[in-house]
Amino acid sequence: MSFFYMKQENKFSTLKMMNGNEAVARGAFEAGVKVASGFPGTPSTEVMDYTKHSYPDIYCEWSTNEKVGLEVAIGASFAGYRSFAVMKTVGLHVAADALGGAAGSQINGGLVLVVGDDVGRIAGDDYNDVRHYGNMFNIPVLEPADSQEAKDLMIKAFEISEEYSTPVILKITSVICKTTSAVAIDETQTYKVSCRSKYKVSFSKVIMTTMMMNAKGSEHPKLTKCFHDFPAEMKRLAEDCNDFDINRLELNGKKIGVVTAGTPYYYTKEVLPDASILKVGMVMPLPAKLIRELAAHVEKLYVIEDGHDIMEKNIKDLGVSVIGKELFPKFPEMTRFTPDIIEEKLVPDAPKRKIMDGIPFRLPVSCAGCSHLFISQILRNHKIKAAADVTCGLIGCFPHMESYSLQKCMGSSIALAHGYNVATDHKENFVAMIGDGGFWATGINGLMNLIFNDSQSTTIIVDNSCLAMTGGQHIASSDFGFNYKPENKLEIAKVCEAIGVKDIVTVDAYEFENLEKAILNAVNSGTNSVVIVQKPCVTKFKLPKGDVYSIDQELCTQCRKCINIGCLAIESKKGEDGKVEIVINEDLCTGCGLCSTACKFDAINQ
Amino acid sequence: MQDTGKNIIIAGVGGQGILLFSNLLSKYYSKLGYQLKISDVIGLGQRGGGVESHFRYSTKPVLSPFIKAGDVDYLLSFEQTETLRYLHCLKDDGIVFSSTFELSTSSVNTRLEKDMPESKTELIKQCGKKTFIIDPEKNKSEDFDISKMMNIVMLAIYAEFRGYAHEEMMQIVRESVPAKFVEGNLKAYEKGIEIAKAF
Numbered sequence: 001m002s003f004f005y006m007k008q009e010n011k012f013s014t015l016k017m018m019n020g021n022e023a024v025a026r027g028a029f030e031a032g033v034k035v036a037s038g039f040p041g042t043p044s045t046e047v048m049d050y051t052k053h054s055y056p057d058i059y060c061e062w063s064t065n066e067k068v069g070l071e072v073a074i075g076a077s078f079a080g081y082r083s084f085a086v087m088k089t090v091g092l093h094v095a096a097d098a099l100g101g102a103a104g105s106q107i108n109g110g111l112v113l114v115v116g117d118d119v120g121r122i123a124g125d126d127y128n129d130v131r132h133y134g135n136m137f138n139i140p141v142l143e144p145a146d147s148q149e150a151k152d153l154m155i156k157a158f159e160i161s162e163e164y165s166t167p168v169i170l171k172i173t174s175v176i177c178k179t180t181s182a183v184a185i186d187e188t189q190t191y192k193v194s195c196r197s198k199y200k201v202s203f204s205k206v207i208m209t210t211m212m213m214n215a216k217g218s219e220h221p222k223l224t225k226c227f228h229d230f231p232a233e234m235k236r237l238a239e240d241c242n243d244f245d246i247n248r249l250e251l252n253g254k255k256i257g258v259v260t261a262g263t264p265y266y267y268t269k270e271v272l273p274d275a276s277i278l279k280v281g282m283v284m285p286l287p288a289k290l291i292r293e294l295a296a297h298v299e300k301l302y303v304i305e306d307g308h309d310i311m312e313k314n315i316k317d318l319g320v321s322v323i324g325k326e327l328f329p330k331f332p333e334m335t336r337f338t339p340d341i342i343e344e345k346l347v348p349d350a351p352k353r354k355i356m357d358g359i360p361f362r363l364p365v366s367c368a369g370c371s372h373l374f375i376s377q378i379l380r381n382h383k384i385k386a387a388a389d390v391t392c393g394l395i396g397c398f399p400h401m402e403s404y405s406l407q408k409c410m411g412s413s414i415a416l417a418h419g420y421n422v423a424t425d426h427k428e429n430f431v432a433m434i435g436d437g438g439f440w441a442t443g444i445n446g447l448m449n450l451i452f453n454d455s456q457s458t459t460i461i462v463d464n465s466c467l468a469m470t471g472g473q474h475i476a477s478s479d480f481g482f483n484y485k486p487e488n489k490l491e492i493a494k495v496c497e498a499i500g501v502k503d504i505v506t507v508d509a510y511e512f513e514n515l516e517k518a519i520l521n522a523v524n525s526g527t528n529s530v531v532i533v534q535k536p537c538v539t540k541f542k543l544p545k546g547d548v549y550s551i552d553q554e555l556c557t558q559c560r561k562c563i564n565i566g567c568l569a570i571e572s573k574k575g576e577d578g579k580v581e582i583v584i585n586e587d588l589c590t591g592c593g594l595c596s597t598a599c600k601f602d603a604i605n606q
Numbered sequence: 607m608q609d610t611g612k613n614i615i616i617a618g619v620g621g622q623g624i625l626l627f628s629n630l631l632s633k634y635y636s637k638l639g640y641q642l643k644i645s646d647v648i649g650l651g652q653r654g655g656g657v658e659s660h661f662r663y664s665t666k667p668v669l670s671p672f673i674k675a676g677d678v679d680y681l682l683s684f685e686q687t688e689t690l691r692y693l694h695c696l697k698d699d700g701i702v703f704s705s706t707f708e709l710s711t712s713s714v715n716t717r718l719e720k721d722m723p724e725s726k727t728e729l730i731k732q733c734g735k736k737t738f739i740i741d742p743e744k745n746k747s748e749d750f751d752i753s754k755m756m757n758i759v760m761l762a763i764y765a766e767f768r769g770y771a772h773e774e775m776m777q778i779v780r781e782s783v784p785a786k787f788v789e790g791n792l793k794a795y796e797k798g799i800e801i802a803k804a805f
Contacts, residue, residue: 017632017642120647146643146671179645179671180632263671270669339674353675353694356729359687360711360719362619362656400716563715568654571710574721585709588654 013184020176023147023183024114025050027154028058031110032193034081036060037072039441040470041088043177044116048086048473052482057191060482062473065411065441066091070098070113074167077111078202080195082158084112089128090409091115094442096133099167103137104208104230106199107165110158119173119306120336127331129307130171134284135314138234141169141284142246143262147181149246153281156246160282162196164233171283173306175263175336201226238285246281249290256346257298259291259311259322264304267339272346283311288318295320302327302346306336366395368569369543369590371462371509371535375433376403377565377594378516384431384523386460387420389413389443391435392468401566404433411442418450418457426456429523433460436492437467440476444495451500451528458522458529463492463506464537472540496530503529510535512597538590546591547606549584555603556582562595562604570595611640611664613673615692618684619709620655623757626782627682628659630761633778634770635663645671654709656688682764684756685709686726693733702737703763704730705756738763738805745801755794762798772799 018026024047028036036051036058052060063069066087076083087095092115102111115130134141142157144150150172157168203226211227218224241247253274260268261280268277278294280286283305295301303312303324312324327345328334334341343350366373372393379386379396380403388394388403390410396403406416417432424430434443439461450457465479466472474481476490496504503525507518515533522529536543551562562582563570569588575581584595584604596604614631618624628644635642640663647658662668675695681702683689689704696702706727713719722729731737740763742753752759758779765775776795783791 017636175645175671178647179643181643181668181671182641266669266671271674338672339670343674351676355694356690358722359690360721361713362654363712363716363718365654365712400712400718560717566712566716568712570715572715572717573710 012186012188014187015182016185017180018147018151018183019046019178019180020144020147020150020172021046022050022054023144023150024154024170024172025054026183026185027151028084029055029191030151030189031155031158032082032191033058033084033158034109034193035073035076035083036086037063037076037083038069038086038114039063039066039091039094040467040473041066041091041116042470043118043174044086044088044114044172045470045473046177047114047172055191057193062467062475062482064476066095067098070095070102073111073113074098074102077107077109079109080197081109081193082112083109084114086114086116088116088118089130090118092130092133093128094410099133099139100137101204102167103139104166104205104228106202106228107161107167108197108199108202109195110161111167112154112157112161113167113169114154115169115171116177117171117173117307119175129310130169131284131307131310134169135310138230139166139169139284140164140237140282141171142281143171143173143283144176144281145262145265145279146176147179147183149281150176151183153246156281160237164237165198165228166230166233166237169284171262173262173336175306179263199228203228205230234285238288241282241285242287242289244282244287247287247290248279248281249294250277250279251294251297252276254297255299257294257301258304259286259294259301259315260304261311262306264306264337264342267337267342268304271339271342280311284314286311286314286318291315291318291320295322304328304337304342363398363400364395365568366392366566367539368567368588369538369592371464371533372396373565373567373592373594374509374512374515375460375462375519375533376401377598378519379403379431379433381516382520384519385428386431386433387413387416389432389434389438390469391433391438391462393433393435393462395566396433398566400564406430411438411446413438414443414446414457414459415449417459418446418453418455421457422455429456429458431458431460431519431523433462435468436461436463436465436477437469437475439492440490444499447496447501447530448499456526456528458519458525458531460519460522460531460533461492461496463532463534464540466537466540468537468540472537492532493530496532501530502527504532505530506532506534508535509533510592512594543590545589546593548586548589548591549593549596549604549606550586551582551584552603552605553581555601557601557603558582559600561598561600565595565598567595611662611666611668612679613677614661614680614682615673615678615695616659616661616682616684617688617692618657618705619688620657622657622684623755624657624659624684627757627761628661630775630778630782631661631764633782634775637774637778640664641666641668643668643671654712656691658688658692680764682760684760686730687711689730690722690726693730693735696735700735701767702730702733702735703760703767704737704739705760706739706741706743707753707756738767740801745797750793750797752794752797755791758791758794759798759801762795763802766799766802
């Protein structure tokens with residue numbers, strides 16, 4: 001660490017505590033980025049927030065979805081300016097077509113994709129690994145091990161992008177994003193943008209391979225200007241990366257050798273201080289010479305990588321034998337590496353420590369006063385079959401609520417419900433619930449699709465004025481945002497009307513009876529219908545607290561109907577005498593009153 | 607510097623000001639010239655989910671952002687179910703500071719799981735480590751409810767226990783919290799010193 005770290009220091013540098021997201025934003029500033037786009041997604045959302053707030057010279061936008069975000073960055077890069085798009089790996093699945101189009105094409109201004117891999121969260125996306133895209137599209141992937149490297153590798157990513165004419169992925173994990181450590185900053189550095197127009201055209205590989213196949217040997221400038229020998233560029237990079245200082249061979253003891261990247265590098269250093277280590281800052285392509293050098297130096301070679309066994313496979317493809325997942329089984333055995341896992345497997349006689357048995361689990365719960373709770377409650381009360389989306393409301397899928405029977409990816413619920421209804425000849429109206437973020441992201445396509453395919457379906461759109469799940473970023477229908485102007489705000493109802501939805505109604509979530517009526521009318525209308533449920537996100541907009549509710553213990557029969565609403569404020573507690581009571585936590589209660597509608601015994605009152 | 611560094615886990619649930627707590631502590635140790643790594647692990651659910659912060663300061667570069675089980679010097683916990691989750695991470699001579707506050711878990715509320723039959727406070731006391739239990743209910747007075755500012759109370763308790771200069775810590779609080787909250791926070795800090803002195 002010290003070697004890499006010292007190199008960054010100069011007489012102007014000061015040390016600043018930054019988390020990984022903040023450091024990536026700093027790197028963007030130092031690299032002279034002109035355009036930042038993308039879509040929120042844990043854990044990398046704050047990269048955009050820090051870029052916008054700390055470096056106002058950089059144009060920032062939250063785009064309607066990840067694919068659009070990446071396309072914006074690609075366009076800006078072709079104009080000659082350094083640009084990046086930020087998203088989580090699940091979001092890159094949405095943007096994968098755009099990345100495939102950019103991969104292997106001519107790059108003017110450096111193009112970097114900052115992607116968050118949400119490793120290690122029991123409720124996160126442990127099944128994704130962004131490095132697959134590096135393999136699939138043959139593009140480089142960099143991975144930092146701390147905040148200093150997050151900044152440095154962001155800058156390096158732009159240099160590689162321009163030098164080898166390729167988009168570059170900067171992989172950051174939840175651990176990098178949420179860990180704070182010191183970063184050397186030159187406070188005197190000013191913002192410098194440069195324009196680099198090396199290529200007059202930039203076409204997808206389809207056009208270029210056509211040129212390659214048909215125009216071999218032709219020197220006609222009309223043909224050669226379209227031709228771009230991307231396989232040769234990547235071959236050159238694979239050769240050059242053996243000399244990159246971000247790939248570092250630390251030869252030490254001969255017993256154990258480890259190839260590692262990201263924070264697992266530090267776990268390895270701490271647990272195996274005598275091991276020889278190849279720390280790669282670029283995980284794709286791998287420095288083959290350095291790997292062979294390490295393999296020749298040690299008795300046993302291991303690979304310690306978070307996520308899937310991607311480096312492992314790539315090392316084995318080099319003909320080098322390495323021990324990876326056979327010793328460290330991946331998901332579900334582990335969600336991410338920890339120093340403990342390495343110690344257990346590679347340090348003889350390490351003491352075993354076990355967590356106490358029987359500690360109850362914290363199942364995700366909605367915030368008290370969330371409009372989703374009202375919708376979940378009505379769907380359950382009337383046994384309406386429904387699909388949920390990726391939204392805070394997906395908590396309604398958990399077993400204590402059981403409000404939804406189908407839930408897949410973001411923006412999917414409208415098309416899922418349509419498919420169900422078509423297959424069942426519209427005999428039961430399977431309802432779609434979707435958040436406003438999911439609606440604008442891709443859900444709107446599902447709505448257009450069902451209209452022009454002459455289908456009938458009911459869609460409940462939860463309009464809480466922001467992308468609540470990731471902390472309240474703005475969307476097309478928000479009243480705020482980086483580039484917000486009131487005249488540009490998109491109204492959900494107007495758009496639904498323009499698409500051709502017959503029956504559209506807008507209701508306030510807290511007017512329980514109206515909402516119930518609206519949903520039942522829509523479901524029974526026999527035509528395509530949209531119910532827009534309005535209530536600003538309680539957490540983002542800090543709604544004023546109403547008079548709190550309490551439970552009269554004399555009247556309470558402990559039927560637990562109120563608890564199954566899924567509100568965080570309602571608790572089952574053991575009193576001083578050991579008797580269980582259902583109580584409302586007055587600190588958390590917002591006074592929305594939903595629980596009082598659920599109580600059949602009038603025990604819940606303000 | 608006699609103290610070459612320590613490993614601390616700060617635990618609780620969302621909304622208890624744990625991130626502010628670790629931020630204040632990081633400013634204190636930064637001023638003393640220590641190297642730091644602070645890793646925040648936040649669960650799903652903005653309110654009421656478990657929050658865990660691994661705080662490491664050292665005179666040497668800090669390597670792993672996560673503290674290995676068995677390497678924790680101090681467990682500072684704001685919620686007692688969360689305290690139980692990390693007891694096994696403590697060193698043999700590790701020390702626990704735990705609030706008796708408890709936010710019942712959703713899985714128990716909804717009967718997906720049974721709660722532990724034992725008293726959680728007793729389980730903590732009997733864990734075989736040095737423990738300090740703080741009861742916010744017993745320490746609140748009519749005009750001042752410390753339960754809302756347990757992060758600052760805990761900061762004062764920890765500072766008193768470690769023999770740190772309170773004036774320096776209070777200065778960091780003054781510089782870090784919005785002006786309208788300074789007075790209340792400093793009052794909570796004083797209360798924390800009082801509680802620590804009574805241990």
